[in-house]
Amino acid sequence: QKEVEQDPGPLSVPEGAIVSLNCTYSNSAFQYFMWYRQYSRKGPELLMYTYSSGNKEDGRFTAQVDKSSKYISLFIRDSQPSDSATYLCAPGAYNFNKFYFGSGTKLNVKP
Amino acid sequence: EAQVTQNPRYLITVTGKKLTVTCSQNMNHEYMSWYRQDPGLGLRQIYYSMNVEVTDKGDVPEGYKVSRKEKRNFPLILESPSPNQTSLYFCASSSGVGQPQHFGDGTRLSIL
Numbered sequence: 001q002k003e004v005e006q007d008p009g010p011l012s013v014p015e016g017a018i019v020s021l022n023c024t025y026s027n028s029a030f031q032y033f034m035w036y037r038q039y040s041r042k043g044p045e046l047l048m049y050t051y052s053s054g055n056k057e058d059g060r061f062t063a064q065v066d067k068s069s070k071y072i073s074l075f076i077r078d079s080q081p082s083d084s085a086t087y088l089c090a091p092g093a094y095n096f097n098k099f100y101f102g103s104g105t106k107l108n109v110k111p
Numbered sequence: 112e113a114q115v116t117q118n119p120r121y122l123i124t125v126t127g128k129k130l131t132v133t134c135s136q137n138m139n140h141e142y143m144s145w146y147r148q149d150p151g152l153g154l155r156q157i158y159y160s161m162n163v164e165v166t167d168k169g170d171v172p173e174g175y176k177v178s179r180k181e182k183r184n185f186p187l188i189l190e191s192p193s194p195n196q197t198s199l200y201f202c203a204s205s206s207g208v209g210q211p212q213h214f215g216d217g218t219r220l221s222i223l
Contacts, residue, residue, distance in 0.1 A: 008151060032209055043115070043201050043214030044154070088154065094209040097161065098169060099144065103153030 003027055006089055006102030014110050019076040023089035023102045026070065030091040030100075033065050035074045038086045038104065047087070048074065079109045113138050117202050117215035124192060125223050132187045132218050134202030142205045143185040144169070144212070145177065147198040154201070160185055161208075192222045 006023045013019055021035075032051040036044035048063040050056040056063045064073040072089055089102040115136045124130055136143065144159040146169075156169030160179040174196055176188040185204075189196060199219050203212040 043216050046211040097208055098156055101154040
């Protein structure tokens, strides 16, 4: 079983839509949860970082963590064409030396 | 500007010809790592380094070598490249485990 599972998409939505991106993980020791955004021909960049269950909001982006079901989500409100990218979830633990990533969900926001 | 710099960005080479991909960061980060990214498989960690002279295997270390002689540099060495190492490679650095990573823009390797 993979440590982190993520639907690869692609997910295509019209501009202005609410987008929901999801991951599940298997390791109950995970303590922090990151989301990275990766544009084509670029490296991933940090988008959101949270370490507790519940919601964390930053502008149009909301990260949601449910540790009891090992389920993490990223919501994008009022999606824009500039949000078109691949989104990678990255849960982990502070006492782990390694980083873990989901395989990424490709999002296309159509004008 | 804080950045991770990888070179080369693109390389086409042949089986068995040793190559090195360089990685340098200017953030004084202790933790550095190499990943390969393949369709459907996502980012997989090859090697990581917790500090100078301290390196360890990630999930897919076979066929790769690394060294960390200076804090800022973390080269990836393919001593005898094979076609199954054709991939997109990323170097990343962070201030420590559990901290957000800064990624380079990637190196696309094609091994013929």
